[in-house]
Amino acid sequence: MQAITERDLRSCFVNCSKGDARRLSLPKDFAESPWDDLDFLGWRDEKAPDRAYLVAETGGRLTGIALRLASAPGRARGFNSSSLCSVCQTVHTGGGVALMSARRSGEAGKxxxxxxxxxxxxxxxxxxVRGKKQTLLGNGRDDxxxxxxxxxRIKANLDAFVASVVA
Structure with a gap:
C-alpha cells in the first residue's frame, strides 16, 4: 500500500459523515505504519472499543470504511475454539477474529x-500473511x-467486501 496522509485518510470514508471522519482516532503509530507490508490500513479505535476502521486502495482510489464490532453478550468464545478471518484466511483462537459490520454507503446505509x-x-x-505477526497458533494457516x-487473495476478498459496502 502507498503511504497516505491524514488528510487523504479522513476524506476517503464512504459510510460515515465528514464530521465523523474528522473526529475518528487515528492509529497511534500512523506515521510509522509499515506501508510496504500493508495491503490495507486497519485499526481499532482505542477511545471506542466497538469501532474499527479500514482504508484500502480499490479501483485506483482510497476507500475508507467505518466498522462496528458485533457483541454477543454471554457468549464468550473459549480459548480452545478457533475462527477464520474471511479476508486473509488466518486461523485464530479465542477472540482473535471478530464479526465486524459496516453500514452501507448511500441510501441503503440511511x-x-x-x-x-x-x-x-x-x-x-x-x-x-507475511509472517510479521503471529497468532497463538503460530504463523497462521500455512496452506x-x-x-x-x-x-x-487478501486483495480479492477485501475488494469484494468494499464493493458490498459501496454497492
Missing amino acids: QGNTVGRYLCADLACSLY GFPLEEKVA
Whole structure:
C-alpha cells in the first residue's frame, strides 16, 4: 500500500459523515505504519472499543470504511475454539477474529442496511500473511500457497467486501 496522509485518510470514508471522519482516532503509530507490508490500513479505535476502521486502495482510489464490532453478550468464545478471518484466511483462537459490520454507503446505509464479515480482530491481516505477526497458533494457516497468491487473495476478498459496502 502507498503511504497516505491524514488528510487523504479522513476524506476517503464512504459510510460515515465528514464530521465523523474528522473526529475518528487515528492509529497511534500512523506515521510509522509499515506501508510496504500493508495491503490495507486497519485499526481499532482505542477511545471506542466497538469501532474499527479500514482504508484500502480499490479501483485506483482510497476507500475508507467505518466498522462496528458485533457483541454477543454471554457468549464468550473459549480459548480452545478457533475462527477464520474471511479476508486473509488466518486461523485464530479465542477472540482473535471478530464479526465486524459496516453500514452501507448511500441510501441503503440511511435505511440501516449493513454488511458484516469475520475479520482479524486487530485488522492485521497483511502482517499475519507475511509472517510479521503471529497468532497463538503460530504463523497462521500455512496452506502452501506462495506469498503473492496470499496477497492476491487478501486483495480479492477485501475488494469484494468494499464493493458490498459501496454497492
